[in-house]
Amino acid sequence: MKKTAIQKISDLAAELLEKGTLVAPIKEDAGFNFREISDAKQVDLNFYNTLMSPKSAFFPQTEDFVRYNKNKSVLEAQCVDMNLGPVFLFGVRPCDVKSFEIMDIHFSGTGAVDPYWKKRREATTIFGYAFDPNAPADGADFYSTLGIGAADPEGSDIFMIKKGDDLLFKAVTPKGENLLASLSSLADASKDEIKYFDETVVSGRSFKTRFTCVDTKVIAKKLEDIFHKTEFWDKVSEACLSCGVCTFVCPTCYCFDICDETLFSQGVRRRVWDACMFTDFTLEASGHNPRTKVYQRLRQKICHKYSFHIRKYGVISCVGCGRCTRNCPVNIDIFSIVDEALKE
């Protein structure tokens, strides 16, 4: 196990920058976000959680596939090269690390492999970062409901826990171990620190955010049973504006649209995030739209995450990070909706 003073985090950032691309939280006008770091001093670990989820490290909002010229032959179209070297994704909270595992199901786990996701995942070393177990959880969070601890190292390559003014590092995977051994800016941790680290991981499992008992099979069945109960969905969606904030900030929303975008003669075929909350998401070429009403769209979002996903893949497609609730312009809260559904 290794350690460094949080004050000296820029030394580590500088070392990582020499080895490859560093993506880490930086403070921006509207909050913290994961960004590609150009100056080691930008890295700022003084955050609760980022505004946008770290999914964009593997699944950016816009991903260019092919560039073409409208006036030239299609044979002259060029595939966009990813040119990936090693990437270090630094400071990811345990619930967000969990989201990568869920997203892997869609992008590489079902037989159809998305090369963009897969290449980025393989190129990336994840530095997980425990929530501070001594500070209360944000009121919107509910990751403990979904069985995620405040300091779960699983899924990270290297896991970090803050101890006073120091940051402790423990390798979780062989990839993490190799990297950790090569970092000269880190010092060896003491016995006490190793003990603290292990204790925090354990105590993090009993750290409480908002909590309700969610049995995956029960909730999946329940939502299926009340799918046609329009009064319920009408009631829970009456405030919903049907904007896309919740899906865009969500670490496990993965819907996208493939667009050909052309400016003058220069075109690009790209993947762009889409959202089931948008009216045109389900608009068919015939002009028919099977989901014209707000309740139908919100119902789709909730049922996809908490019912269909369980049926198909056995797990809930939500990690309880609370971003959708925190950023909703009208305070719609997925946790309360699921809780109400269970009482129906």
Add this chain to the structure above:
Amino acid sequence: MSINFKKIEDSLKAEAKKLLEEGKVSIVLAYKKGYDDKHPMPYVARKISDVENIVFNEYCTANMARYLVRYPRGTKIAIAVKASDSRAVIQLIQEDKVKREDLIVLGIPVYGMKNFKTGKTIDSKTTCGIYNPVLYDVLLGEEVHGQPVVPPYGVLIEYEKIDKDARWAFWEKEFDRCIRCYACRKACPMCYCDPCFIDQNKPKWGEKSPESHGNLMYHLTRFHHLAGRCIDCGECSRACPVDIPLYLFHKKVAKECEEMFGQAAGMSIEDKPVLVNFRVDDSDKILE
């Protein structure tokens, strides 16, 4: 004088109960408790038993006028409005989206509202800065007097000092953050177009990806679609997850409209929307 939120909440409940009991309205648009007290939500009370869920506190910032166009024409609606929300109601009446006779407006004079995302008091400079509803049938609480007068366009003084190039650079930088979640248009009471131009794909007016030219197309068009219609509630800016100061541009356009046509949006149900109304004495400044 400070605002007695509890008293307003009680009168809002009493009025909602009375209106539903007497059958004068079929729905009451108000607020209810969200996942905690500091995060209330827009609420639709339909039954007398729903009334007890109604709350009103300093975090009830949502502009309920946004929901009016959701209900079939002729639905009898009671709506709780703060000052700028009442202007949205007026503007919607002017635009014939709702009928005055279908509405019972429950006016709430208030100041010192707080942004539930930050917990901070909303700067009056980012909203229309008035405290008393312009239109109401029932006033809940007492009219506010003696609060500092905030000129609606005061915040533009600094903005207008910036030269054209720097202003362009400013907006390019701001729009660069836009993630195209469309929370701004969805929170806006005046954005009711179906479909919105940006959702159309034949013709396609703007790109879907959140990049500079598509973002510019979306925001500049929306700003201009709201010319003379924006009632300055500031909901778009508060809804924005990346804090783009949309109110600045809306205020700038509103100011120019007011200077040219002598009329601010949503101040009287007798007015016609400025860009729909033709008067021989209209300003020709726009053509100069």
